Amino acid sequence: xxxxxxxxxxxxxxxxxxxxxxxxxxxxxxxxxxxxxxxxxxxxxxxxxxxxxxxxxxxxxxxxxxxxxxxxxxxxxxxxxxxxxxxxxxxxxxxxxxxxxxxxxxxxxxxxxxxxxxxxxxxxxxxxxxxxxxxxxxxxxxxxxxxxxxxxxxxxxxxxxxxxxxxxxxxxxxxxxxxxxxxxxxxxxxxxxxxxxxxxxxxxxxxxxxxxxxxxxxxxxxxxxxxxxxxxxxxxxxxxxxxxxxxxxxxxxxxxxxxxxxxxxxxxxxxxxxxxxxxxxxxxxxxxxxxxxxxxxxxxxxxxxxxxxxxxxxxxxxxxxxxxxxxxxxxxxxxxxxxxxxxxxxxxxxxxxx
Numbered sequence: 001x002x003x004x005x006x007x008x009x010x011x012x013x014x015x016x017x018x019x020x021x022x023x024x025x026x027x028x029x030x031x032x033x034x035x036x037x038x039x040x041x042x043x044x045x046x047x048x049x050x051x052x053x054x055x056x057x058x059x060x061x062x063x064x065x066x067x068x069x070x071x072x073x074x075x076x077x078x079x080x081x082x083x084x085x086x087x088x089x090x091x092x093x094x095x096x097x098x099x100x101x102x103x104x105x106x107x108x109x110x111x112x113x114x115x116x117x118x119x120x121x122x123x124x125x126x127x128x129x130x131x132x133x134x135x136x137x138x139x140x141x142x143x144x145x146x147x148x149x150x151x152x153x154x155x156x157x158x159x160x161x162x163x164x165x166x167x168x169x170x171x172x173x174x175x176x177x178x179x180x181x182x183x184x185x186x187x188x189x190x191x192x193x194x195x196x197x198x199x200x201x202x203x204x205x206x207x208x209x210x211x212x213x214x215x216x217x218x219x220x221x222x223x224x225x226x227x228x229x230x231x232x233x234x235x236x237x238x239x240x241x242x243x244x245x246x247x248x249x250x251x252x253x254x255x256x257x258x259x260x261x262x263x264x265x266x267x268x269x270x271x272x273x274x275x276x277x278x279x280x281x282x283x284x285x286x287x288x289x290x291x292x293x294x295x296x297x298x299x300x301x302x303x304x305x306x307x308x309x310x311x312x313x314x315x316x317x318x319x320x321x322x323x324x325x326x327x328x329x330x331x332x333x334x335x336x337x338x339x340x341x342x343x344x345x346x347x348x349x350x351x352x353x354x
Contacts, residue, residue, distance in 0.1 A: 015054045020067045025057050030071040030227045030273070034189045034210065038086040045086060061088065075210040075232035075273035075277035076254055081186045084168045087124025089138045100159070105132040108153040109174040109315045111300040115147025115163070132316070135169060142166045143190070145258020148293065151301035154315045156197030157183065157205075158304065163292055165190020170208075174199055184208065191290050192223045193297040195242065197314075209234045211278075212253050212271040222294065226289055232273040235286055238265045239294060242301050253278075 018025050027033045027047070036049035060065035060067060083089055097162055110133045111118075117129045122138035133152060135141065142277040143165045150160040155174040161167060169323025170184035181203030185194075188210070199205045200218040208231045209225060220239040225232065240246055251259040251269055259278060260269055268286035272280050283289075304314050 006085065010349065015056050018057045019053060020060065022056060022065070023063075023065070024068045024070050025060070026070045026072065027055060028072070030073070030075055030230050030232050033069055033077060034225075034227050034232065038082065040086045040088040062308050071210075071230070071232060072276070073231055073273045073274060077188070077210065078186075078208070080170070081188070081208075082169050083172075084122070084138050084140055085120070085166075085188070087120045087122065087126075087140075089122035103137055106154075106315060106317060107137050108135045109133065110135070110150045111150040111152045111158070111303060112296065113147075113149045116144035117147055117149040117161075118142050118144070134256070134315070137169055137171060139169045140166065141169065148296060148297055152300060152304040152314050153183070153197060154313075155181070155183070155199045156300045156304060156308070156314050157199065157295050158195040158197070159185065160193045160293050160300065162191030162293050167192065172199070173203075179203065184235075187223055187225055189225050189227065189291060191225075193239070193293050194219070194223075194330075195220045195297055195301050196247070209271070212251055212259065212274050213256075214289060215250035215252065217248060217250075219249055219250050220294075220297070222289055226287075231277075234271040234278075236262065236269045236271065237267075237283060237286070237289065238262050240265060242298050276342075337343070 010042045016028070018027070032047055032049040032055060036047040039057070040061060041045050043059050043061045047055040064082050068079055069077040069082055080202060094276040095123040109130055110129050113129060113131055119127050119129055119135060120140040120142070121127065121136070129149065141149065141151070141161065143163055145163055147163050148161060150158060152158055153172055155172070158169065166188040169190065170186050170187035172183045174181045174183070176198070179202055181199040183199045183205045186208045193331050194207070196216050196218045200216045205216040207216060207223070209223065214221065214236065220241045222237045222239055223337060236249065236251060238246060238249060246263070246265060248261055250261050250262045251271065253259055259271065260280065262269060266279050266283055268283045270281060308314060
């Protein structure tokens with residue numbers, strides 16, 4: 001067995017069976033874990049990648065809490081992220097067919113797009129995205145080769161993804177008048193630039209990666225995640241904000257222990273799945289920053305804020321533009337009730353006309 005919980009038997013000539021033990025399943029290599037295609041097959045989880053054998057994790061979906069996937073050197077994908085990657089979220093939102101209700105649950109939209117970008121919905125359906133398309137909680141966004149996308153979220157947060165990147169939209173709860181806002185984004189692999197919106201200074205914004213968790217309090221950050229020779233390496237750098245300021249980012253390991261607080265743009269923190277390899281290095285010595293992706297994020301930020309300055313919202317939900325079932329308007333005539341106007345348990349805030 002590898003890592004103590006990989007079945008020694010092969011289910012078929014082209015399939016490797018893995019058994020869950022103690023809430024985890026160890027995969028034979030990091031590349032399959034982070035680049036593979038996930039699917040639910042009965043109560044099993046299957047992962048396919050390249051010409052290698054398919055991996056079948058037996059009875060993965062029978063437990064109350066989905067098991068964590070672990071690479072041989074310790075990088076992780078939490079169970080809730082795995083379920084989303086497999087398009088196997090089992091809740092009423094995933095089954096909703098009403099177009100108006102779907103609009104109300106949108107948390108973001110495509111601000112700009114280049115090439116081929118897909119989204120896997122909570123029910124497992126895969127959609128090719130276009131400019132202006134909505135994205136929802138539990139979506140998995142993936143960019144193809146030579147492709148990129150910028151997303152605007154209801155609180156004004158911007159995320160830009162470079163080619164061959166994958167990201168899970170875990171959670172976004174935002175009340176413009178509240179102080180208990182939260183957002184969780186899970187970056188699986190690739191290149192990312194994000195500009196924090198209103199959740200970061202008024203609540204809890206977390207960005208999860210395979211080797212660590214970033215706590216954000218309002219800033220612009222570049223993250224690069226790569227898998228090489230079985231090792232997952234995450235590089236984190238601060239960037240100058242669009243208004244010229246510099247924020248800070250807190251880095252914790254997967255156990256929640258503080259690694260560092262980055263407060264300048266001169267260094268790069270490398271969070272590695274290999275023991276003893278997490279370190280701070282001069283930015284000049286790191287993998288080159290993606291200046292094009294940074295500029296794309298800044299352009300998306302300016303476009304979204306110009307829209308708000310003109311009286312609209314960060315995420316456009318007008319039925320006339322979406323072709324959807326009309327919904328009641330708020331006091332401000334330019335917007336409908338987005339997810340941001342709901343409490344965490346799904347109930348409308350006071351003032352919602354419904």
